[in-house]
Amino acid sequence: MDLCSRVQRHRPVGPGQRSHCDRLRGRVGALSRGGVVTAPAPRPPRDYPFEAPWQAQVFAMTIALQDQGLVGxxxxxxxxxxxxAASAVPDGSDYYECWAAALGDLLAAKELLSREDLLRTTAAWHAAAARTPHGQPIVLDAGGSRAGGVT
Known part of the structure; x- marks a missing residue:
């Protein structure tokens, strides 16, 4: 169960009221734009807060790093x-791409992962994804590359 579902489950949200998650998204959006709210981040579907599994994964990695005290x-x-702020997409549809890039920036800045390792692993993942049949898991071996699909 994701964080937003837990918050919404424990606190009913009536008509015209914003949930904790909606308020949090607004605050993060305002903070991330220097306190000036421009285009709002896209709202995910109500039944599931992420449009793709990788978005949930990058979210979970960020929360895990915060829980471990590695990222404030x-x-x-x-x-x-x-x-x-650097995004060229005015409607915020690249929100999770920005999220993933920001996570990579912090990992490199904190030397938790070198920029080269991040780029190599990202390239290997994209190559494995391109070779993996639809519906099969994308798998990387310990060296960061794998034909994909078959474990």
Missing amino acids: AEEWAQALGARI
Whole structure:
């Protein structure tokens, strides 16, 4: 169960009221744009907050790094805000792409992962994804490359 579902389950949201998640998205959006709200981040479908599994995964990785004390909330908001501010997409439809890029920026800046390792793993993942039949898992071996599809 995702964070937003837990919040919404424990606190009813009536008509015309915003959920904790909606308010949080608004605050993160405002912080990430230097306190000036421009285009709102796209709202995910109500039945599932992510449009693709990778979005949930990058979200979970960020939360895990915060839970371990490796990434602070303020530095995360600044990194995400910088990526959103630099985005050329005015409607915010690249929100999770910005999220993933901001996470990569922080991993490299904190030397938790080198920029080269991040680029190599990203390229290997895209190559494996291109070779993997639809519906099959994308698998990378320990070296960061794999034909994909068959484990």
